[in-house]
Amino acid sequence: MAFAAVNEDFSLLSRIATSDGHGEVSPYFDGWKAYDRDPFHPTQNPEGVIQMGLAENQLSFDIVEEWIRNNPSASICTAEGLSEFKETAIFQDYHGLPEFRNAVAKFMEKVRGGRAKFDPDRIVMSGGATGAHEMVAFCLADPGDAFLVPSPYYPGFDRDLRWRTGVQLVPVVGESSNNFKVTRAAMEAAYEKAQKENIRVKGVLITNPSNPLGTLLDRQTLRSIVTFVNEKNIHLVCDEIYAATVFAQPDFISISEILEEGIECNRDLIHIVYSLSKDLGFPGFRVGIVYSYNDAVVNCGRKMSSFGLVSTQTQRLVAAMLSDEDFVDKFLAESARRLGQRYVTFTRGLAPVGISCLRSNAGLFCWMDLRKLLKEATVEAEMGLWRTIIHEVKLNVSPGSSFHCTEPGWFRVCFANMDDETMKVALQRIKTFMFQSGEVAVPAKKSRRFQANLRLSFSSIRGRYVDDVMSPHNLASPHSPLVRATT
Secondary structure (H helix, E strand, C coil): CCCCCCCCCCCCCCHHCHHHCCCCHHHHHHHHHHHHHCEEEECCCCCEEECCCCCCCCCCHHHHHHHHHCHHHHHCCCCCHHHHHHHHHHCCCCCCHHHHHHHHHHHHHHCCCCCCCCCCCEEEEEHHHHHHHHHHHHCCCCCCCCEEEECCCCCCCCHHHHCCCCCEEEEEECCHHHHCCHHHHHHHHHHHHHHCCCEEEEEEEEECCCCCCCCCCHHHHHHHHHHHHCCCCCCEECCCHHHHCCEEEEEEHHHHHHHHHHCCHHHHHHHEEEEEECCCCCCHCCCEEECCCCCHHHHHHHHHHHCCCCCCCHHHHHHHHHHHHHHHHHHHHHHHHHHHHHHHHHHHHHHHHHHEEECCCCCCCEECCCCCHHHCCHHHHHHHHHHHHHHHHHCEEEEEHHHHHCCCCEEEEECCCCCCHHHHHHHHHHHHHHHHCCCCCCCCCHHHHHHHHCCCEEEEEECCCCCCCCCHHCCCCCCCCCCCCCC
């Protein structure tokens, strides 16, 4: 339900309530609103917007559903689990159920190939990775302090770490010339920039595997980052929520594995954020985890978790599921296989019309290169192309500028939140757009048949470029889709 803000006396509200620090005023979220107003459905609304801006892992739900059918007692909402209802429903300790923490610790070890160990007593739960990141920010920094964040980075970090904490984010600029690799030089430049602006840097935040790139940080880069934070005596927060979405070589290397190798480092500076939203596809369960090597952070985080606990019903179900090693092994293997298959389907589907993506091997998305479609290398031109894709091609993809990318023309496209048939429709729409925009010539033998079978007309396109298909104010929506988990 939407509420009008007409004639509101904002002087009655707090600065947080009246600020735009949540970050909802962003092309990243505007695309969601466009989808929300006109969602694609194969029969009821076949010309609607296809959601390719949501990083959800929906490709292996059948394996989870099979396990639930075979283990009805894991839920207190079944006749088989009813005997545990009262005990589960009453007051809970904010430390979390022991069986839950044990199961999550073992799952984290399994995902990392057993190359690192996790102590269940260091696991602090939170309401999803969103709550976990804010918890870490509250524990490590004061208002005005900053974290260095390699760019491009997830737009939600502007909300998660900044909105209520007052913490700042300073981008560590990444460049396509080296596939957006994080370098020591770039970190030093960002650190020095912050110092010149009298901003106290309290830490570095990395996402590994990367969102939006879908790439992994290699061992040398991770060691370089650890050395950097140790020398500066600042914290390192490692977002590893996509750890089990790796579908091809090389293998994922966790920061915990780097510590196991005995690198010289103050372990009190190292913290991991994890969740089950991406690896298992459970964003609605709101299972967020902070794993810290710092005792004070663990103790403080436990107190803060009172504001965003995971329900005991969810803890109990998750503990039972993750304690089943056969299920975990089957799910991880099959999920990786299906993600890899979908990645190949999508990237190969783009190749015939000359669209490439950054080479990646993890995540639920691709970093698609549309720089050649820009009228000029500016954010304004990127936004014009994005509005065309949203309103004419009817695909919700996310522009690189919303991820703080300094090179216009890159777009994040999610491929794991839809079925095979919807993916085919999405690819056909992209191909149609490329042909109609004049970027790709239709082969003579196929021209008539192709023109007869076009599913979209793209009536507003004039030549190659459209910068003003829809003005920004037309993107507003009274109904926000942000009740759904995002990343």
